[in-house]
Amino acid sequence: MNFIENETAQKLRGGYYTPDDLAAFLCEWVMEIEPRRVLEPSCGDGVFLGALRQVGAPEDLAITAIELDEVEAVKAKRRVEEIGLKAGNIHSTDFLSWALDMTGKAEGTFDAVIGNPPFVRYQYLPQPFQQKAEQVFRELGLPFTKHTNAWVPFILASMRMLRPGGRLAMVVPAEIIHVMHAQSLRSYLGEECSRLVIVDPEKLWFDGTLQGAVLLMAEKRQDEKAKAQGLGIYEVKDREFLRVKPSAVFAAPQSINGKTVAGKWTRALLDKETRDLFDELAEHEEVHRFSDVADVDVGIVxxxxxxxxxxxxxxxxxxxxxxxxxxxxxxxxxxxxxxxxxxxxxxxxxxxxxxxxxxxxxxxxxxxxxxxxxxxxxxxxxxxxxxxxIRSPWFAVPSVYSTEIGMLKRSHDLPRLILNKAGAYTTDTAYRIRTLNGTSADKLVSCFINSLTALSAELEGRHYGGGVLELVPSEIEKLLMPLPSKVNISIKDLDKKVRTESARGVLQANSQEVLGGLGLSKVKQDIVFNGWKRLRNRRHRTSSDEEASETV
Structure with missing residues (x-):
């Protein structure tokens, strides 16, 4: 667990400033609609304000910029004066408080919103800010979780300030695609926007941090009757996309809607053939949701x-x-x-x-x-x-029991189940798993390593800095779990392979047994495997043609 006293001042403030070229790209896109009023909710020293001027914003463009840090706000005011944005107005205050105070006054009045909201965990926010964050969710009628991060209510409040047909262009954490605490935001954006595009880089844009970032380009619907196109993901290797017109980037990816964007957006990273096959296999009579064949509980706390x-x-x-x-x-x-x-x-x-x-x-x-x-x-x-x-005596740990199967909370390449022959206990770094409905523990463990379950884990799980995959019980319960009746894999042989061979090799070999047992052709097995590899490589930030050489 991370504690606030162990974090840097920069991380607690969420101050990772946007490179000039990325800011200019986003500003060029919003200037395409010739905005008259622009909002910058976390302007820092004014990087986006300078970028606006750089891409041709007129000196009379009405800019409202908010910055909590007084020192940075002074820098932003100085920059506005230097570049000649005569209508630039810098407020040294808390954006969420300002936005809530402006409810009913400036709501829906801005043509564009630009910026890079702070990346700060809810637990690290001062209590008044926590209360304001909760209020934003409450006023929008959205489910709230204390696992959220400051950037989530920032974007929600910003969208609320945007007029119909307006544009929001922001640098946001890459976890917007998959973390559970951003589900309210994803749902809200899906309802409010006519089109959403994520520019997703293979490499990190911020030096000195493992935090991945993406560009969010969102266009608000003109009215409630306007059809929502959905989400498009534009993948880039480096910065070559900056040579393309922002309008072309926004128009390029095919928009996807329906179940692909109703929950996590990770499915949008897969091609249609893979998504369709995944859905087809989910209906196979010998493919189950994990919750139907096993019970998942956290380890000992x-x-x-x-x-x-x-x-x-x-x-x-x-x-x-x-x-x-x-x-x-x-x-x-x-x-x-x-x-x-x-x-x-x-x-x-x-x-x-x-x-x-x-x-x-x-x-x-x-x-x-x-x-x-x-x-x-x-x-x-x-x-x-x-x-x-909260317990008496304090050293008497409750809920102590072991199960026949364990599963580590985090994994590098792919998750796996562990047959607990030693009857060992596990802490909350692992999960305790019991089989249901007569399912054999050996079979559950041996069949779990297959590319369909591995792909399912990439779609349901989340990852942060460093690319480690993490699954919580509710996500594990959703995993697709093939248990073909005719397949009988030697658990001892599999154990030896996992210890000595590459993750890629073990996954492919075991998938031939498991998915082949479902009657799946080699061609379709390869489609599922390549879907897993695509998401796994993205998580690790490795090139798409790089071989996975690590052991499981």
Missing amino acids: TGANKFFLVTDDVVAEHGLERWAHPMFGRSEHCPGVIYDKKQHSANAKMGNPTNFLWFPDNEPMRYKKSRSYIEAGEEDALHTRYKCR
């Missing part, structure tokens, strides 16, 4: 993993043997698809924290060594942490 997850040496030093239980929770703990006593011993020999300390009651306080261990935890104020202080 300790509230202080470093205290409760320890090495053999710590157990011996403090006499904790009677409370120590085998556990796994990291990818390096599970190089294959089987976690057994042999793997557990190997992890212990490497000095990994393979023991989970379960104190179900006050018994450890009766012994000097274990009592001193708990008192050391209190000296580190562990008992004051939220998850610890």
Whole structure:
């Protein structure tokens, strides 16, 4: 978990300024409609204001720009004066408060909105800003989640200020395509806009950050009767698109609507043939939703993993043997698809924290060594942490049980299930999975590695900086899970392959067994596999023809 005290001032302010050439591209696009009133909700030092002038904005263009940071606002005012934007008006204030105050006054009056909203997690926002963010959602009648980020309510409030037929052009996080907390925004944009285009780069645009960014080009519907075309994604390798007219870029991608953009927008990255085949396979009698064949629960929540997850040496030093239980929770703990006593011993020999300390009651306080261990935890104020202080005693972790199958929360290439032969516990870095309706644990684990499920995971999951795929229980439950009755894969052989071969090789070979067992032709198997590879490479920011050489 990230804590606010560990973050940089730049990250807490969300201040990643837009390169001049990208700002000019977006400004050129909005100037195509000859706007008279332009809104910049987070102007920083005025990069977009300078770009407007650069692409030919008249000196009397009425610009309303907002900037919370007073120092940056002064820079923006100076820039406006230097470039001769006589009608530029810079407000040093909080945009959400300003926008809410202007409800019913300036709502729907701007011809264009430009900018780069701050990338700040809701948990890092001061409480007054959190309240304003929630109010934006509430006034628009949209579902709110505290997992949101500042850029989401910024765009919502900005769209509200835009007139029918107006244009919004912004640099936004690439996660707009797939994160759950942006679903309200995606739905709202889909309803409000006649056309949406995402310019999606293969490379990172911001130096010194792993945060991927895209360009959002949105045109608001003229009226409620106007037909919404949907979403188009324009993929670019670098900056070659800047040589193309913005109007041509906006018109280029085919718009997609319906189920492809009703939820996450990741489906729009696939071609129609792949989308249609995916939907066809979802209806196959031997393809199930994961929730129909298994139950998913989070792992054990300790509230202080470093205290409760320890090495053999710590157990011996403090006499904790009677409370120590085998556990796994990291990818390096599970190089294959089987976690057994042999793997557990190997992890212990490497000095990994393979023991989970379960104190179900006050018994450890009766012994000097274990009592001193708990008192050391209190000296580190562990008992004051939220998850610890709400239980009594604080060191008695609840909901302790193991399941026959585990699954790590995050994966590099593709997710996999782990047959838990050791009966080990897992923390909340992994999930506990029980099979349903008589499904064999061996079969579920062995069939899970196939390109249809892997593609489904790319469509349902999310990723952040570094390209690691993350799935939460509600997303896992939606995965497509083929379980062909005639297929019987050796779990031991698969375990060996996963440990020694490339992810690509294992996935292709196992897919031939699993998808072939559904009666799927080699040609269609390749379509599904290439769909997975396309999304996996995008997540890793590798070229489309690069081979995946990593192990699973």
